[in-house]
Amino acid sequence: MTRRQPAPPEQSQRRIEEMTEALRQAGQRITPQRLAVLKILAGSSEHPSVERIYEQVVREFPTTSLATVYKTLTLLKSLDQVLELGFAHWGSRYDGKTPHPHPHAVCLICGAIADPELPHVEEMAQEMARRSGYRIDRHQLDFFGLCPDCRKKA
């Protein structure tokens, strides 16, 4: 007897547990639909859109509505278990693997999103706080351009 679904890699597994634990601690139920959303967030590094998450949840639970996906994301956001990348013109994208703020490279053609580690980000946030007088709580640092694939094709 073979597995129908490939087992999630351990790192993804760990994130699923972190997220379910966060929900439990907040007194929230782990429903099948929520678990499906969690798994997609923990297993995907493409920074999926709501629509993309919904497509995948519907495969497993065909009656699921978009609103449920939105609500689950709002809930996870409030627990800092997912990072929302809010774009004005293309709708939001979500990162469930690395839920704290970090910089992103965004392809203007195909929408691919990469998140390489960048040094000096925290220093920059502190410098911004110092110079502006604002208390800085979070940031969204987006660099827009063309991904390697689209550069070749362009």
Added chain:
Amino acid sequence: MTRRQPAPPEQSQRRIEEMTEALRQAGQRITPQRLAVLKILAGSSEHPSVERIYEQVVREFPTTSLATVYKTLTLLKSLDQVLELGFAHWGSRYDGKTPHPHPHAVCLICGAIADPELPHVEEMAQEMARRSGYRIDRHQLDFFGLCPDCRKKA
């Protein structure tokens, strides 16, 4: 006889001329409505919203429609004469004084936006290009928190 309107400061005046010149070079007409939008953009450091710009234009030209403001902003964006700060949840804000990308501090309570000079921004963009393999064309670097006023009140 006194002036009804305060004369715009020279720096603002220079920006108005730059913008009108850019429109002319693009073969676009300088209509009264467009000029009104230009003046507001050149004279305001609050990073006004569309709504805010509209309010002020309507004072001078009461029949102006929101669509005209949107169309003018789209035109100015295409000429790189205004910088759009696109926020997913609060609508866009515009900077006509400094139309090239630069970092901002955004108050989550009152919506105030500051733009102190920050060093090492270009280095960071280059580092992002190097590490991601993307060709980076522009960026939007937003730091969210509380402005000095709202810190006191909170």
Added chain:
DNA sequence: TATTAATTAAGAATCATTTTCCTTTTGATG
């Protein structure tokens, strides 16, 4: 099993922005 609260589905509503379509204005030309 009964009680209660949480969650869900489905569709309506919202809100910023864009589009459509018609009217007005503009600038060139005679």
Added chain:
DNA sequence: CATCAAAAGGAAAATGATTCTTAATTAATA
């Protein structure tokens, strides 16, 4: 100055992502 074509403006409808509302379903637990 009169005429005309093109550009721009105005009003309202359309759009699209997101949120809200309501009623039905489900889960927790007494």
